Amino acid sequence: MAQGLVSGKYQLTLPVEVRKALGIKPGDRVEYVVKEGRLEIWVIRPDLSKVLDEVLAEHDFAALRAETHDDAVRYVREMRSLDD
Known part of the structure; x- marks a missing residue:
């Protein structure tokens, strides 16, 4: 399981293993969903x-x-x- 730190500006840095696993590149858009006290991050893929x-x-x-x-x-x- 990967971990990260919330910055003073409430920004998150995605660990390299998460970026690679999801194929996230600079400029990609993500969607945040809060469910039952958990944060889900969805990569938005263009249609x-x-x-x-x-x-x-x-x-x-x-x-x-x-x-x-x-x-x-x-x-x-x-x-x-x-x-x-």
């Missing part, structure tokens, strides 16, 4: 479909779609001269 939607909404792919005729796989195969 990849939401991230993809945001990226697609952020960029205009109209020119690429026009060039590939909405069939990027076929287009890449043609560019590489590969047969199906």
Whole structure:
């Protein structure tokens, strides 16, 4: 079991074994849940479909779609001269 210390500013430092076990990196978001006198920390993982939607909404792919005729796989195969 890992232990830590609460700083004067009420900050916690996660021990290295906890960070590694949970795959926590700087900038990751966590959620705190208090249950029956215990603190649970949940790592918030981004919803990849939401991230993809945001990226697609952020960029205009109209020119690429026009060039590939909405069939990027076929287009890449043609560019590489590969047969199906």
